[in-house]
Amino acid sequence: xxxxxxxxxxxxxxxxxxxxxxxxxxxxxxxxxxxxxxxxxxxxxxxxxxxxxxxxxxxxxxxxxxxxxxxxxxxxxxxxxxxxxxxxxxxxxxxxxxxxxxxxxxxxxxxxxxxxxxxxxxxxxxxxxxxxxxxxxxxxxxxxxxxxxxxxxxxxxxxxxxxxxxxxxxxxxxxxxxxxxxxxxxxxxxxxxxxxxxxxxxxxxxxxxxxxxxxxxxxxxxxxxxxxxxxxxxxxxxxxxxxxxxxxxxxxxxxxxxxxxxxxxxxxxxxxxxxxxxxxxxxxxxxxxxxxxxxxxxxxxxxxxxxxxxxxxxxxxxxxxxxxxxxxxxxxxxxxxxxxxxxxxxxxxxxxxxxxxxxxxxxxxxxxxxxxxxxxxxxxxxxxxxxxxxxxxxxxxxxxxxxxxxx
Numbered sequence: 001x002x003x004x005x006x007x008x009x010x011x012x013x014x015x016x017x018x019x020x021x022x023x024x025x026x027x028x029x030x031x032x033x034x035x036x037x038x039x040x041x042x043x044x045x046x047x048x049x050x051x052x053x054x055x056x057x058x059x060x061x062x063x064x065x066x067x068x069x070x071x072x073x074x075x076x077x078x079x080x081x082x083x084x085x086x087x088x089x090x091x092x093x094x095x096x097x098x099x100x101x102x103x104x105x106x107x108x109x110x111x112x113x114x115x116x117x118x119x120x121x122x123x124x125x126x127x128x129x130x131x132x133x134x135x136x137x138x139x140x141x142x143x144x145x146x147x148x149x150x151x152x153x154x155x156x157x158x159x160x161x162x163x164x165x166x167x168x169x170x171x172x173x174x175x176x177x178x179x180x181x182x183x184x185x186x187x188x189x190x191x192x193x194x195x196x197x198x199x200x201x202x203x204x205x206x207x208x209x210x211x212x213x214x215x216x217x218x219x220x221x222x223x224x225x226x227x228x229x230x231x232x233x234x235x236x237x238x239x240x241x242x243x244x245x246x247x248x249x250x251x252x253x254x255x256x257x258x259x260x261x262x263x264x265x266x267x268x269x270x271x272x273x274x275x276x277x278x279x280x281x282x283x284x285x286x287x288x289x290x291x292x293x294x295x296x297x298x299x300x301x302x303x304x305x306x307x308x309x310x311x312x313x314x315x316x317x318x319x320x321x322x323x324x325x326x327x328x329x330x331x332x333x334x335x336x337x338x339x340x341x342x343x344x345x346x347x348x349x350x351x352x353x354x355x356x357x358x359x360x361x362x363x364x365x366x367x368x369x370x371x372x373x374x375x376x377x378x379x380x381x382x383x384x385x386x387x388x389x390x391x392x393x394x395x396x397x398x399x400x401x402x403x404x405x406x407x
Contacts, residue, residue, distance in 0.1 A: 031295050034153050034317035036266035039089050039358055046090060049313040050152055051261040059258035062251060064091055067215055072245030075129055075235040076121040076228050077216035082255060085145040085214065089358050092262050094147040096361050099214070101336050102137040111139065111337040111345050115232030118336050119213055126238050129230035141334035143196050144366040147355050150264030151194065154321065154352075155203050156296035156303065156314040159191045165291055166326050173288045173381050175326025176347060178340045183208055183221040188305025193325040196364050197338040198349050202304040207255035211246065219246040260311075264319055265355030268406040277403025280396055285385045289330075289350045290322040322353035322407060331379020332363055346380075353407045371401045 035048045047056045064083040067073040078099055079085050085097040101118040103111055114120065114137040124130045133140065166175045178198050179189040183205040192198030200206040211217045212224040219225070225244045227235055246252060281287060297303065299315030326349070333346025340347065348364050356362075360369060368374040378386040389400065 029299055029312070029316045031316045031318055034150070034296075034319045035263045037090070037149060037263035038266045039355065040266075040268065046092070046263055047261050048152065048263040049261075050311055051257055055257065056261050059254045059261065060091060062254035063258040067217060069125055070241070072217045072239075072241040072243075074123070074125040074216040075238040076124045076131055076230050078122050078214045080215065082210070086148055092148045092259065093355065094359050095145050096366070097145045098142040098366055099145075100133070100140070100142055101334070102133050102140045103336060104137045104139055105335075110342050111335060116229040118338070119228075120231075121213075121216075121228070124230065129233070129235050129238055131231050134231075139335040141336060142365045142367075143334075144361055144364060146196070146351065147265070147359075148259045149262050149355055150319060150321065150352075151203060152260035152262060152314050153264060153296050153317055153319045154193055154325065155201075155260065155308075156301075156310045156317070157193070157294050157325070158297040158301065158303070161294060161297070162191055162193070162325055165294070165324055169288050169324070172384075173285070173328070175289065175324050175328050175350065176340070176344070177326050178344070180339045181205070181223065182305040182307060183223055185305030185307040186222065188307070190304055191325075192339060193349075195338075196334075196349050197336070197340060197344060197347075198325070198327055199339045202308065203259050204252060204256045204304070204308075207252040207259070208249070211252055211255070217246055217251070218244040219252050220244045220249050260314065264321075265358075265407070268357055270406060271402070273399050273402045274406045275403075276396075277399035277401070277406075280392070280400050281403055284388050284400070286389075286400075287322075288385075289324050289326070289328055289382070290353055291324045292322055293318060293320050295319075320354060323350045325352075326350060328382070329380040330382040332365075332377055333380075334364060353404060356407050357405045371404045372397065375400075 037046050066080045083091050085095055086092050088095050100120045102114045102120055103118045106112050120133055121131045162177055166177055177191050180192040180201050182188045182190050182202050190201035192201045194200040194206045208219045208221050208224045211219055227239055296315055296317045297310050299310055299312040301310040303310060327344055327347035328350055329347050333348055335345050337345050362368040362374040368377055375389055
């Protein structure tokens with residue numbers, strides 16, 4: 001949003017520009033638990049300490065701000081605000097909002113985007129450029145909005161940590177890690193961890209990508225300087241704001257600051273049944289892909305192609321996301337290819353289970369409404385684990401479900 005940019009410039013410089021040139025050494029520090037956000041009470045614990053109270057408030061204001069046409073909204077878009085898609089039970093969480101993607105397979109079975117890209121925007125500032133789905137693109141899927149709680153810690157997980165975790169998985173359940181471009185470090189790549197297809201590795205890249213694709217607002221990165229089209233057709237006649245619209249990247253910088261500042265989701269009540277379910281969850285092998293625990297890189301570690309330094313508030317933190325952040329084929333793949341090549345068409349990023357008790361629409365498409373339904377949809381690499389779960393007694397199934405709903 002335009003009105004906040006000048007007042008926020010100092011914040012942007014401090015948070016995002018300095019790491020580009022800072023070369024501090026890795027600091028020695030003991031590992032501690034990451035701060036968590038109490039999802040059951042309206043307490044002031046959303047800020048994990050990455051930002052000052054004032055900086056967090058400014059970043060949150062921008063994340064919640066509503067964009068208008070004068071700000072560069074659209075011309076094709078899905079939402080007017082980050083908060084519109086990320087708010088449950090607080091700003092930053094997952095919601096029932098989804099996006100839609102489509103394409104088709106060529107004669108060789110390779111996925112091909114719909115004209116203009118697989119993302120089909122739901123809204124437009126003029127009916128003449130409303131995007132539509134063609135019968136020529138029968139590969140279709142909804143993608144549910146995912147939570148951003150704790151994502152600053154996820155960003156701070158070292159590549160080597162993710163690689164070691166995947167290498168230790170049984171071959172039949174081993175995930176696939178992909179390297180993707182880091183927008184703020186041209187020519188550099190890093191292991192992707194954000195998005196249903198692991199399409200982003202840094203929160204700044206994620207912010208710029210979402211600003212463009214979900215709100216139609218361009219920023220000053222090579223990948224985001226130009227507007228989306230309407231089913232492949234130019235929207236220039238409807239675009240009155242010169243690109244890039246967030247030319248100084250302050251908006252996307254504030255989005256990034258807000259997400260890096262979010263605490264991890266806290267647990268619900270821990271009962272005897274929940275503890276029983278936790279043991280069953282591990283014995284079934286669910287923890288192979290839904291990895292319970294990671295430790296972030298030490299403060300001072302350079303990440304994101306050298307563009308970011310892990311802050312003290314995010315480094316050497318023990319987190320419990322219940323995800324390996326890798327791609328897997330569990331029989332629910334959507335057929336869409338983004339950054340992972342044709343082999344990733346039916347693979348999806350393992351959704352983190354932390355915070356799942358604040359969600360009702362589960363799996364990538366939101367078509368599962370109970371934990372039991374979501375488990376029973378698992379196939380492919382998870383077939384054996386699903387079958388073992390299915391053989392449990394009703395009481396043991398209920399314990400597993402109770403555990404998941406405590407996360």
